[in-house]
Amino acid sequence: MKILITGGTGYIGSHTIVDLIENGFDVISVDSYINSDGSALQGIEAITGKKIKNYKVDLRDKEATENIFKENPDIEGIIHFAALKAVGESVEKPVLYFDNNINSLINILDNIVKYDVKYFVFSSSCTVYGSPEKLPVDENTPIQEAESPYGRTKQVSEMIAKDVLQNTGVKAVMLRYFNPAGAHESAKMGESPALPPLNLVPIITETAIGKRESMMVFGDDYDTRDGSAIRDYIHVMDLADAHTKSLQYLINNPDAPKYDYINLGIGQGVTVLEAINAFEKVTGEKLNYSIAERRPGDIAAIYADYSKAKKLLNWNPKRKIDDIMHTAWEWEKVRSKK
Numbered sequence: 001m002k003i004l005i006t007g008g009t010g011y012i013g014s015h016t017i018v019d020l021i022e023n024g025f026d027v028i029s030v031d032s033y034i035n036s037d038g039s040a041l042q043g044i045e046a047i048t049g050k051k052i053k054n055y056k057v058d059l060r061d062k063e064a065t066e067n068i069f070k071e072n073p074d075i076e077g078i079i080h081f082a083a084l085k086a087v088g089e090s091v092e093k094p095v096l097y098f099d100n101n102i103n104s105l106i107n108i109l110d111n112i113v114k115y116d117v118k119y120f121v122f123s124s125s126c127t128v129y130g131s132p133e134k135l136p137v138d139e140n141t142p143i144q145e146a147e148s149p150y151g152r153t154k155q156v157s158e159m160i161a162k163d164v165l166q167n168t169g170v171k172a173v174m175l176r177y178f179n180p181a182g183a184h185e186s187a188k189m190g191e192s193p194a195l196p197p198l199n200l201v202p203i204i205t206e207t208a209i210g211k212r213e214s215m216m217v218f219g220d221d222y223d224t225r226d227g228s229a230i231r232d233y234i235h236v237m238d239l240a241d242a243h244t245k246s247l248q249y250l251i252n253n254p255d256a257p258k259y260d261y262i263n264l265g266i267g268q269g270v271t272v273l274e275a276i277n278a279f280e281k282v283t284g285e286k287l288n289y290s291i292a293e294r295r296p297g298d299i300a301a302i303y304a305d306y307s308k309a310k311k312l313l314n315w316n317p318k319r320k321i322d323d324i325m326h327t328a329w330e331w332e333k334v335r336s337k338k
């Protein structure tokens, strides 16, 4: 079965492609390289032995996007990863975020309907829940006012996809990720953003390798067990596995709801200081960090109730924070030599 991956040279897209290939799917990719250098395609080939076709297309370009479907009328499913994802940047450039994340989605949805694609998986985020009152967070937790334009694009995208797809034959699932991190166990692939990363785990590995002199822990005065903020870090290969299982779920369950939302986290909250300790313990490296002010827009704590993913997808995350730190560090050592 042919699956189109949008954002296939990005972090989660490239890891998912590997997992899909290993599960027998035929994959093509579209990516504008706006925040990747395309090197993930070599990683995919090194791991799977397969060369992936990537269309270098900006999905805001209607004509170029439709051409992909004209050339591949046998696309049966789409996993839509392509989007900008930096929370802070989205506050500075809201129009860019709405233009890119929303218009690309609209063009993809337009072609899904036109070209009779059957399955749609969307890359959403736990950011749709804002600062939740009750933990862990399940899918019935009310959606709250978005904390950033980035968060708003995820909320609006879920709504647009629902409106467009509900009267069609397309089956869709929205995957709400918690905090993806880590790298492929082979160290042949990991996160390689074109812009400096802003997320905790790549900042930790870049500090340890010496690309950054030091790093900051944003806040030690939250109401948590050690004062630093709690997140649910999910290994990117467990996340990739959940995408493959989501497609298989849609394909194998004709009675599945036409439209659903599924949380993807491991159900365990880890504080920033615990994450740093895990890194130091697993790698034997010492991190140069200091405590700083809270980062604007951050919430104190969030972690997932993933029982729906377990039940519907038969998905059980296998990796924890130590595996995340180990694989992220192995990848950083390879990446920094490139």
Ligand code: UD1
Residues within 6 Å of the ligand: 085, 086, 087, 125, 126, 127, 147, 151, 179, 198, 199, 200, 201, 203, 215, 216, 217, 218, 219, 229, 230, 231, 272, 295, 298, 299
């Ligand atoms: C945010 C978004 C998430 C999005 C992700 C992608 C929210 C609630 N979450 O996750 O939806 O998918 O970005 O970029 O908007 N930290 C430090 N020092 C650092 C960097 C981070 O202490 O140098 C802390 C943060 O304060 C936070 C934790 O580490 O408590 C994780 O931060 P980060 O990796 O940026 O992810 P989120 O902000 O949770």
